[in-house]
Amino acid sequence: MKITRKPAVLIGGTVAAAGLVATGVGFAASTGGSESPAKPATQVAASAAAMPRLQMPFPCGQTWRGSSGSGAHTKYEIDFNWGSSGEADNGKTVVSSAAGKVVRSFYSTTSGYGNVIYVQHSGGYTTVYAHLKVRSVKAGQTVKKGQKIGTVGRSSAKYNIISHLHYEVRRSPDAYPPIAVYFEGKRFPYPGGSLKSCGGGGTPTSPVAKICGKGFKQIDKHALGKAATVYLGYSSASKGTNCVITVKKAGAKVKMSATLQGKGGKAKSDAGNFTTYAGPVKTANLGNKCVRWGGSIGSTKWLSGYGHCG
Incomplete structure (x- = not known):
């Protein structure tokens, strides 16, 4: 996704971030720099434990676009959108990519994440869900794979953004930058692509x-x-x-x-x-x-x- 400096404009009927125009499929923009925490922790050594089998952070059967590697991100952060504009996705369901424990669920005013949830899975691997409109789970709560944990939003207190889900996989909650993501055993096609949730592992039949x-x-x-x-x-x-x-x-x-x-x-x-x-x-x-x-x-x-x- 390319970021160029221009006055605020309309993208798919939605006003883009003031001073920046987002082009591509991620719809995210910031006032400069990474959306990562202000003081990211040092990346820890790779865990010997196997990464859990992750599904995309959306209900099975939905197809979402993801983008990464823009000037506002490290190469393995992903911004997800589905509709013709960011605001078309506002309020859509976000699910946990795997079973685990919610280790953080709070509103961040310093990192730019806004409403953010950290879910820790087997082997210490942690998934991060940011800019949420609503957080449906609390710290200490256990969740199942595919369980609703929140909704897509634009809750950043630091950046003027369009609604999207900012998503990361880390080796531990404080290990930054994030690592490459595999959904249902298949590597996400960086720097961007469209994927069907649960597509790699068989989509449950909807009634x-x-x-x-x-x-x-x-x-x-x-x-x-x-x-x-x-x-x-x-x-x-x-x-x-x-x-x-x-x-x-x-x-x-x-x-x-x-x-x-x-x-x-x-x-x-x-x-x-x-x-x-x-x-x-x-x-x-x-x-x-x-x-x-x-x-x-x-x-x-x-x-x-x-x-x-x-």
Whole structure:
């Protein structure tokens, strides 16, 4: 990604960082220098332990672009984007790349990371997730591979940036600079490329297409503990249709619900006692309107804020 000094301009309908224009696929820019901590620790010696098998930090089946090696980064830091502009990605789900323990979850005012999470995995390897809009986990918490830990944002207090996920793999939490990343055993194609999450290890089949119908693709999900999962689907047909389902393993009937609401419209829900899923609940012709979605099983309920706009 090339950084050139110019007045703020529009990129895909979004204002780029003041004084800098980002060209390429990362959409990140800063006022100069690295986005690394102000006083990075010395890189530690390579661990003899094997690196855990990492998935991309997004739900399986999603394809994201990554870029690295710009003037604002070391060669192994990655900035991820999906949509046509950085702001199209604001609020999208970020997941843990592997099972581990959250060793840091805080708002940094000095490093430029903003809301940042450090997850330590087997062998001491640590993944770093920065600029988050929301942090969904706390320090000391254990997480599973693929578990939601936050959402994409632009929370840096130090740099004027466009929404993206800044991602690193380190040999330990304080080992800087980061090391080369392998997703599902395949090396990330530095300095940039597009990859499908879980593509190297087999993408789990999503129930969205089967239940919502032909043409629907999963764009987000949220676990209701271990009991069920709420899925958000989208189809480009008829100027865009969203679909929400709440799915559990087949078995006895359980009280469940699925809810979907376009901003400015009325909420639609499907609630009752079901053996496998609640829904599908659909809202068509929303154009660029944001949606709020959620579901429940038993006493466990969840409802998102408005997001997935445009």
